[in-house]
Amino acid sequence: MSSADKNLSVFSTEGLPDISQRKFAIVVAEWNSEVTEKLFEGAYATLIRYGALAKNIERGNVPGSFELTLGAHWYAQREDIDAVVALGVVIQGETKHNDYINHAVAQGITNVSIKTNKPVIFGVLTPNNMEQALERSGGVHGNKGDEAAITAIKMLGLQEKITNRRG
Numbered sequence: 001m002s003s004a005d006k007n008l009s010v011f012s013t014e015g016l017p018d019i020s021q022r023k024f025a026i027v028v029a030e031w032n033s034e035v036t037e038k039l040f041e042g043a044y045a046t047l048i049r050y051g052a053l054a055k056n057i058e059r060g061n062v063p064g065s066f067e068l069t070l071g072a073h074w075y076a077q078r079e080d081i082d083a084v085v086a087l088g089v090v091i092q093g094e095t096k097h098n099d100y101i102n103h104a105v106a107q108g109i110t111n112v113s114i115k116t117n118k119p120v121i122f123g124v125l126t127p128n129n130m131e132q133a134l135e136r137s138g139g140v141h142g143n144k145g146d147e148a149a150i151t152a153i154k155m156l157g158l159q160e161k162i163t164n165r166r167g
């Protein structure tokens with residue numbers, strides 16, 4: 001199913017865990033900031049809506065999506081951070097540069113998540129053009145930032161269930 005068939009901001013909220021004591025980091029790429037700011041707004045608002053406290057949400061900017069991996073790693077290594085949301089927008093250019101960035105950051109974020117044993121969420125848009133980016137950052141297809149935040153919350157819920165750990 002593509003984003004065109006499933007609005008990124010529509011999701012089941014059944015059984016979400018209590019996140020009032022959980023700490024989140026949101027790492028935001030500055031490239032295409034008109035879009036990444038909207039992703040951030042969506043992610044931040046979703047965390048707050050489902051119970052996170054503003055004082056428990058930290059933001060860090062990185063220059064481009066390629067740097068999301070290291071930014072996420074620095075946050076995920078911190079003992080007090082429970083989950084990290086990485087937000088970026090890599091728009092296809094004339095060359096394959098975007099492919100290298102996309103693959104590197106997808107793999108990099110996966111590695112950080114496994115290495116630190118924490119949810120590190122891939123909130124990176126990989127559109128063909130700015131129009132597709134805008135459609136997925138608060139436009140007709142919803143907001144990937146909302147989806148990334150709810151994914152972080154759901155993974156914390158699963159972690160609690162599997163490990164019997166309360167936040």
Ligand SMILES: Nc1c(NC[C@H](O)[C@H](O)[C@H](O)CO)[nH]c(=O)[nH]c1=O
Pocket residue numbers: 029031032063064065066067088089090091092101
């Ligand atoms: N073209 C885009 C980039 N490019 C920059 C890289 O992410 C990186 O900062 C640079 O290669 C230095 O390591 N980044 C995006 O997030 N989005 C783009 O469309």
Ligand SMILES: CC(=O)[C@@H](O)COP(=O)(O)O
Pocket residue numbers: 090091092093094095096097098101
């Ligand atoms: C995805 C990018 O980094 C972008 O600047 C590359 O554009 P191009 O492929 O046209 O050089």
